[in-house]
Amino acid sequence: MPSAQLRRRLVAALFLAGVAVGVELLSRVGLSMLERRGVEYRPILVDDLSVAHRRALVDFLAGRPSLIQHDAVLGWSLRPGFRSPLCTIDADGLRRDPERPPPVAPAVRVATFGDSFTFGGDVADRYAYPEAMARQDARIAVANYGVPGYGLDQAFLRYQRDGRANHPQVVVIGFMSENIYRDLSVFRPFYLPTSLLPFAKPRYLPGEHGPWLLANPLPRLADYRDLLARPAETLARLGQHDFYYHTRPRAGPFDRSAMVRLAKLAGEQWGPGRRSRIYAPGSEAFRVTTELFTAFYEMALRDGAQPVIVILPESGDLARWRSAGIKRYTPLLRFLGRQRYQVVDAMEALDRAGRTRPIADLVPSHYTSLANQLVAEQLLQRLRALGLVP
Secondary structure (H helix, E strand, O other): OOHHHHHHHHHHHHHHHHHHHHHHHHHHHHHHHHHHOOOOOOOEOOOOOOHHHHHHHHHHHOOOOOOEEEEOOOEEEEOOOOEOOOOEEOOOOOEOOOOOOOOOOOOEEEEEEOOHHHHOOOOOHHHOHHHHHHHHOOOEEEEEOOOOOOOHHHHHHHHHHHHHHHOOOEEEEEEEOOHHHHOOOOEHHHHOOOOOOOOEOOEEEOOOOOOEEEOOOOOOHHHHHHHHHOHHHHHHHHHHHOHHHHHOOEOOOOOOOHHHHHHHHHHHHHOOOOHHHOOOOOOHHHHHHHHHHHHHHHHHHHOOOEEEEEEEOOHHHHHHHHHHOOOOOHHHHHHHHHOOOOEEEOHHHHHHOOOOOOHHHOOOOOOOHHHHHHHHHHHHHHHHHOOOOO
C-alpha cells in the first residue's frame, strides 16, 4: 500500500478515535449534569435479579424479622406485632402510637390509607400525621392503614379488604404525588431498580366501566422461590403488564460507555415512558389513577363514609412550587375539582411553615415531624369545616 494512502487512513483513524473520545467525555459531562438534576441512568434487569434483590429475597424467605411481610392479595403488608425504636404495628397490622390515650366518646372513626407518607416514614409513631391529628382532638379515633411503597391501587384494595369492615366515618385517601407512577407497576424493581422491596403487586388497567384489576402475579411464597431459581422466566411473566418493563432502558454489555448510557437515558426521557407525560390527561397513568380515585371515593360514599383526598407533595414538588409556582399534579387537582370531591392539598400546609424555611426542614425524604404536624392541622381544619368533627 502506498505510504501516502497509509498516512491518510491513519489520520482518518486518529480523527475518528479523537471524535469518539470527545463524544465519550461530553457524554460523561452530560450524565453528571443530569444526575445533579435528579435524572440518573438506572437500567432494569430482565434476565436475572440484582445481588441486592437476591439477598433481600433470601432473607425474606428465611423468615428474617422485618416490618414488611408477604401478602397474597396486596403484594406486601405490615407485619402484625412488629416493633422498632420508631415504629409500632398492632395486632391488626396497623401503625399505632401505643402511648396515645383512648379517644373521648363519642369518637369519630377516621381511617387513613396511602403509602409511606401516610404511614409516617422516618418519624416516630406519634408524629405521623394521622396520629398527630388524633392527638390534636381527643374525639378522633384514627386507624392508620398506610404502608410503605404502596400505590393508590394497593391502598384501594386494602380499603376493600381491611378498612370497610370497620365502618369508618371518614376515609382519608393519602396520595403522595409520585404515587401515580406506581399505579403502572407490577414488579417494583422494574419501576425503581434501587428499591428495597423486590416484590410483585397487583395493578389496575383502565376500562370502559372503571379500572380492571390484574391480581398479584406472585401470591405464594413458593412463587418467590421460583423467581430465585428461574429469574428470566418469572421476570418475563411479571413484565407482561408492567409499564416500566417495556419503557425503561435495560442493562447491556456496552453500558460502560457513557455515550451508550446517555443515549439510553435520552430514549427513556423522550420516549413513550417519559416522566413529563405521566400527569398529562389521556396518559395511561392519568387514566388509571383518576379511575381509581373515582372507584375509591364512590365506594366509600356508598359505605356511608365521607372520603377526603389528601395530596401530599414531595420535595421536588415543593422546590418547583417555590421557584416557579408550578404544581405538576395540577391536572389531577382539576379533575378532582370537576368531580366535586373533597380535596386537601398539603402544599398549603407546607407553605404555612414559610418559604424561607429550608425544604430539608420539611421534606428531606419523607415528611418531618413538623411537616406531619402541619398536614394534621390542615386536615383537621377541613374535617371540622365539613362538620365531621364537632
